[in-house]
Amino acid sequence: MEFELGDRIRIEKDGNVYEGIVMPTTTDHVVFKMVSGYNAGIDPEGATITLLEKAQPKSAAKKEKAEKAKPSKKLPKVTILSTGGTIASKVDYRTGAVTAQFSADDIVDAIxxxxxxxxxxxxxxxxxxxxxxxxxxxxxxxxxxxEEIENGADGIIVAHGTDTMMYSAAALSFMLKTPVPIVFVGSQRSADRPSSDNAMNAICATKVAVSDIAEVCVVMHDTTCDDRCAIHYGTKVRKMHTSRRDAFQSINCNPIGYVDYSTKRIETILPYTKRGTHELEVKATLEPKCALVKFVPGADPDILSYYIDSGYKGIVIEGTGLGHVSTDWIPNIRRATEAGIPVVMTSQCLNGRICDRVYDTGRDILKAGAIEGEDMLPEVALVKFMWALGQGGDVSEIAAVMSTSVENEITECTLK
Known part of the structure; x- marks a missing residue:
């Protein structure tokens, strides 16, 4: 029988019955997406295939588009800004591709x-x-x-890919004083997978966007179950797994709170800036010539020379343990600081705090002019450095900013 991409079919073979929507294939097998969300491929030889429903033509789909949700005067206004994430992705069964749809209507249709x-x-x-x-x-x-806040948005959602979301969240944390919530959200798994987390994350993010939590924050699955999302400070969160739905974790502090998915209630456990506390303020100037350098045993100290000689304005070193590097790196740290290039020490350990006063190496690093990064994540220290240098000031002023908590990036007492 003849069938086309997007048609719904039933296949009976070897006593088994399958139903699904026809997908593209590069083999002789019939590939289709089952109700479970998984794809299957069946050799059509000896199979009985029944056409259940023809695919709706694209033109007809446009004409029969679902009725648009009418705005309610009683509900707050939330703007979703897309940067390339998959908050409202759809599957095109004619091509097999998952495509991102980012108009307001597309988002509403998807979620x-x-x-x-x-x-x-x-x-x-x-x-x-x-x-x-x-x-x-x-x-x-x-x-x-x-711009969206100035135009009356009561909350902002930023749909963002997860791999570098923590960098962007940190950047906006420093660049903006906000009177409303700014919520980063993403999806670890695409919308065509049964285990996709995009809808739950988006719904929880929307609840936070209309709350009184006027922070730049990240809202993602807290566990592998569909039970709750965590609300993380934008400067204390890190993606800790490549694919798990609970990949995003607060480091060196607890989350601000949680959104219960079943009740949509928000529970906060840490202090936060309340809605309307700040007037909108934008300090969006950044210095891009900052480097994050990971120290490894045996690394050549001339790695630092490259950045010094290439005109970099700041260097973050991801050292070992309490914030250490090999002793043969210390002369180049001194060379950088004497040239007016601040150097901040952070740790590869992530959890815990820098303390370069315990061992001789650390004391020598401080004598060379390095700044202790406290319990900042290395990537947050990098973004903060870019922002601090972008605001101007001499080396002593930059050092003071890097040693002071501006947007919750440094905690007074690190969790043990």
């Missing part, structure tokens, strides 16, 4: 539950893979967020 929480509008800032993020994109995003 209609959010219309019960807020009046949603959408805007594409850029559409890139998160690994292609650049400092100038952070600046563009910060200004787009500010």
């Amino acid at each position: 209609p539950e959010i219309t019960e929480i807020a009046n949603i509008s959408g805007r594409v800032v850029y559409n890139i893979l998160s690994e292609n993020m650049k400092t100038e994109y952070w600046t563009e995003l910060a200004r787009a967020v500010a």
